[in-house]
Amino acid sequence: MKEILPHQPVLYKEIIHLLQPHRAGRYVDGTLGAGGHAWGILKASEPDGLVLGFDVDTHAMQLARARLEEFGQRAILVHDSFTNLTDQLTAIGWEKVDGIVLDLGLSSMQLDTPDRGFSFRKDAFLDMRFDLRNPVRAVDLVNNLSEKELADLLYTFGEERRSRKVARAIARARPIETTQQLASVVADATSSGKPGMHPATRTFQALRIAVNQELDSLQEILPQAVDSLNPNGRFAVISYHSLEDRIVKQFFRRESTDCICPPKQPICNCGHLASIRRITRRPVRPQEDEIEHNPRARSARLRVAEKLSTE
């Protein structure tokens, strides 16, 4: 399989191994990107496994459509957010599925296309939208939020410890229209950061997460995904930073536990029942050779859960 794929998606072997796609299975790829994981699922579920794929990015949809063309009607692709999973399943007449994969965040194609405005390596208009139908761009947040709102955003979504200082510098330098303008304002305000990390990295991460409402979308999809699985169906999530990973970890922990009453409460009255079991206790990380080949895989963490058959 390796030779046929032009661009290997992150944790590809691990996803296929843990998701265990099989013939006649029905699967969801919530984040198609260039269609790499979907391709692997369709290959592994030959001759009649099906994939419903989502992406909000029109360009990603084109790439995925081209890559998955060989599978014909086995690949059903929708230009929509994975947060509409339940509705889209109903629309195509699927009740439950056998596996769901989410490979969160942005793709290398998005990062490497300067006019999308995700990267400070090239100068571009500050856009950062995955979905061009979204009315809010990074430039709108940078120029219209109050200094306090900006500081809160940088702290919450970028875990930027110098959030007030950065927000003050941005507020003073407004209007800011381009990626490199923003990067240099942040760099001037914060002389040093984590070694090897550009001082504006956290600012860019925070803005991207806010523009695309990434954490809200993740919170929305997690319960829908579990509800949509057949017994023994598997749910795999790759996250790229601690904010995402924490949400997935806490959700998996809670949903794999029966009682969720406070520990000191003598008698359970929550009525909560576990709906999944965790397949990965600790997150799966890429092997060194994958990181060498694709440095962006370095921060990836994969967690997988399986739907219990008791419901």
Ligand SMILES: C[S@@+](CC[C@H](N)C(=O)[O-])C[C@H]1O[C@@H](n2cnc3c(N)ncnc32)[C@H](O)[C@@H]1O
């Ligand atoms: C890391 S890439 C996925 C790469 C893909 N697994 C592959 O094999 O090429 C993440 C993709 O998810 C898309 N995305 C982000 N949020 C989304 C959402 N809420 N709904 C659907 N797609 C989303 C992005 O546009 C991007 O194309």
